[in-house]
Amino acid sequence: MNRRLALAALLAAALPGCAGPSGIEAGPLQLSEAPPDAPMRAGYLTLINHGPGPRTLVGARSAAFGSVEIHRTETVDGVARMREEREIVIAPGATLVFEPFGRHLMLMQPHPSAPGAVAVELCFADGQCVTARER
Amino acid sequence: MTPRQRQFAAAAAAVAALLAGATLALLKQRTPAGPQSATVYNEPRPLPAFRLIGQDGEPVSREALRGRWSWLFFGFTHCPDVCPTTLAVLARAVERVPEDARPEVFLVSVDPERDSAPVLARYVAHFDPDFRALTGPRDEIDAFAEALYVAHARIPQGDTYTVDHFSGVFLVDPEARIVAVTTPPHDAAGIASDYLALRRARR
Numbered sequence: 001m002n003r004r005l006a007l008a009a010l011l012a013a014a015l016p017g018c019a020g021p022s023g024i025e026a027g028p029l030q031l032s033e034a035p036p037d038a039p040m041r042a043g044y045l046t047l048i049n050h051g052p053g054p055r056t057l058v059g060a061r062s063a064a065f066g067s068v069e070i071h072r073t074e075t076v077d078g079v080a081r082m083r084e085e086r087e088i089v090i091a092p093g094a095t096l097v098f099e100p101f102g103r104h105l106m107l108m109q110p111h112p113s114a115p116g117a118v119a120v121e122l123c124f125a126d127g128q129c130v131t132a133r134e135r
Numbered sequence: 136m137t138p139r140q141r142q143f144a145a146a147a148a149a150v151a152a153l154l155a156g157a158t159l160a161l162l163k164q165r166t167p168a169g170p171q172s173a174t175v176y177n178e179p180r181p182l183p184a185f186r187l188i189g190q191d192g193e194p195v196s197r198e199a200l201r202g203r204w205s206w207l208f209f210g211f212t213h214c215p216d217v218c219p220t221t222l223a224v225l226a227r228a229v230e231r232v233p234e235d236a237r238p239e240v241f242l243v244s245v246d247p248e249r250d251s252a253p254v255l256a257r258y259v260a261h262f263d264p265d266f267r268a269l270t271g272p273r274d275e276i277d278a279f280a281e282a283l284y285v286a287h288a289r290i291p292q293g294d295t296y297t298v299d300h301f302s303g304v305f306l307v308d309p310e311a312r313i314v315a316v317t318t319p320p321h322d323a324a325g326i327a328s329d330y331l332a333l334r335r336a337r338r
Contacts, residue, residue: 034219035261042215
């Protein structure tokens with residue numbers, strides 16, 4: 001890796017709010033207001049596609065949880081249903097929002113020894129991933 | 136002020152008045168007097184008799200809900216999104232109510248197999264140390280939920296399961312009767328002001 005690339009990588013790592021080399025900008029990660037040791041948490045964030053083409057989100061992972069899935073809560077007549085989403089296409093220029101009572105990361109099997117701030121990697125069909133971090 | 140400036144000022148004032156009127160009309164439409172987000176029952180519906188277990192492991196019956204207003208929410212601790220969000224909203228709603236008028240908050244578990252009393256005690260205390268929780272035998276939970284028309288269904292998810300459930304918040308009066316229900320999206324200010332309005336109407 002040459003020096004300029006190393007600097008870019010360092011900057012990308014230091015500024016979680018900026019678009020990385022993948023062209024996807026991940027906003028800060030917020031966890032649901034559940035107890036820290038709750039068996040399941042939800043993660044909320046926004047992803048912006050700054051790239052020229054559509055991108056397909058295919059999964060997520062985190063060192064702090066055994067398993068991470070993408071889910072969507074749908075509320076019909078007051079009944080909340082939660083279903084997994086396996087692929088989500090983000091059009092160029094579009095923002096994908098993860099929010100309470102909507103699409104969210106479902107964070108399962110918390111590792112009790114995981115350090116403070118949680119980071120989640122969001123991975124795309126082309127193999128690239130972006131990281132969202134808790135503030 | 137020149138005549139032209141005066142003309143302009145008058146026109147600007149007219150436009151401002153029009154805008155203000157339109158905004159007020161819109162606001163009035165959006166915030167009618169009375170409850171903003173709750174659906175109020177025409178006739179308060181008495182809670183059914185039940186025998187459940189509180190977060191302290193002690194039996195709880197309908198009598199425990201007499202003498203005080205309560206918010207009742209059905210959920211479960213393995214619920215990542217809807218339940219913690221709603222309980223956090225209820226914790227903020229409680230804070231908006233004067234201390235001497237604060238309602239009790241009950242989480243009724245729709246997942247009693249995983250939600251034992253100690254599990255629930257730890258869970259609800261995170262949101263507010265005064266929050267209470269109800270669990271119990273499956274048939275008692277089912278009967279209680281059915282009487283309130285609370286739909287809930289266990290949905291397999293990999294090697295575990297989640298629970299689809301009605302995520303409205305019930306308002307129960309001091310005679311243990313349901314007077315209103317609020318469906319999501321929940322907002323603390325709306326839930327608190329609806330409660331205070333309904334409480335005042337009862338006096």
